[in-house]
Amino acid sequence: MIERISGKRKAWCGTMKGLCILSLVIVTALTAFMLLYVLFRGLPHITPELLFTSPSMLRHTIGILPDILNTLYIVIATLVIVLPIGVGAAIYLNEYASNKKVVEIIEFAAETLSGIPSIIYGLVGMLVFCQVCSLGTSLLAGALTLVIMNLPTIMRTTQESLKTVPESYREGAFALGAGKWRAIRTVVLPTCINGIITGCILSIGRILSESAALLFTAGFAHNVNGFISGLGSAGATLTVALYVYASERGEFEIAFAIAAILMILTVIINLLTTYMGKLMKRRNGQ
């Protein structure tokens, strides 16, 4: 069969295959380069002093402890708020909704939300949460902005795993006399906990990497606070701190150190989601 192929066809196939391999090499090289370059420039500057102190004007030292804490607070606050809303919305769409029009509207809204750029979230968050709700520039305002941004992610992942729960589970629960809510609470939700966890991990990844939406809602301050007082005051997350140190203060060593930390977290989060995906596939396969 092969000898019948004309030279022209052979050349075309070769070129196409070559382009495919070349593209793949480019993507791999890019990823490897980004990882290695950032780690190479950042890791040497990650010192205990950097990790566990606040910036000090007197000693001319920079520490990122407040930024690490702020990031942690924002992740916790966002997840605590977005989880019930997102999971609840997914439950409504998958378990309760009988009106097709309502489902379409909610799904359309979620899709629209996931397409809106973060800078617009930042602006509207500033208007609505900082000014109208008079929260001021604070971590809470930032977290609420991120809640809306991450709502579609949690909704989608929960909905996808709700769809994999076999109908017979629900019927079994109903047959035993459970009401709808009881069936959902005791049978359906526990079965799709993996999907909800995946949604959480994805959201944590998005929150860690978000900066534009937080710039005007959560601000730039670098103070160490407790959780509750932290939510009420302004604070930079790691990404915002990276931006400030790199573009406004020219502290590239600090910026690369933060970038290296973010890079490591990104890799961990990806390994986790891959692992969760495999776990769910295996369970559904059984």
Add this chain to the structure above:
Amino acid sequence: MNLRNLIAQKGYKDNPRRLIEDVIHLVFLLLGLVAVGSVLVITIYLVISGLPAIFKIGPAEFLFGTRWASTASEPEFGILPFILTSVYGTAGAIVIGVPIGFFASVFLAKMAPRKVREIMELCIGVLAGIPSVVYGLVGMTILVPGIRILFGVPDGATLLAAIIVLAVMILPSVINVSLTALQAVPREYEEASLALGATSTETYFRVTVPAAKSGIFTAIVLGIGRAIGEAMAIMMVAGNVANMPSIFKSVRFLTTAVASEMSYSSGLQREALFSIALVLFFFIMIINAILNVLKSGRREG
């Protein structure tokens, strides 16, 4: 209908469990409507805060004015440079990023051994997860000096640097979406083509790719959406001067125009920034609409 009628009609009195079930149903409905409410609030606030300045400045002057001097003693608010920069920047990113993403996804979907595909999926996940400020930082320290030396321009923070950063940033979404589309093509199509004597490479490009073309098109439109909405990374590499776009000039995008002046803006300048955000939102809504048309077209097909 008053409350007593409702209670009697639904039989809540005899059956309190039904009342609880209905209340829970209502709670979930409300949670579902949060997303709808959010979209409405975002739209309404952007329109309310963005429209007045457009009319104060004059729609034509605002959209087609070529000079932006918001802090001058006689301020001018023309955002054509930002619009064109966003359009050119996005187009450039698509021209570079889409071919690479397309060929890579064909390889991953059809030619790659399983091990390679798994490693690449992780690579793409990492590439997608890298925060945009990290892209900006790497661009600042490598691309910007690189462009300055390579092309002998006085400052490397140019539209070109932004295009390259954007091209890299849209790669993961382009690859992922086209990959899904390519994998969804029925195996029979390919088998028929192979049986007719086409080589495997010919089959992938002449049969599989055309069959997945609406998915690949979706990937491109998604890439456009991501590129046009990106702010922080390009703010760090594009130099941020309100020039008319040119490949070796320092430029400002719609997104970076908002981000760079917001913190110290006031009065009409601030209102004009919201108008820029409204224009950006308009572009995003057009892209969303195209995505929806593509999606419903695929569902029917």
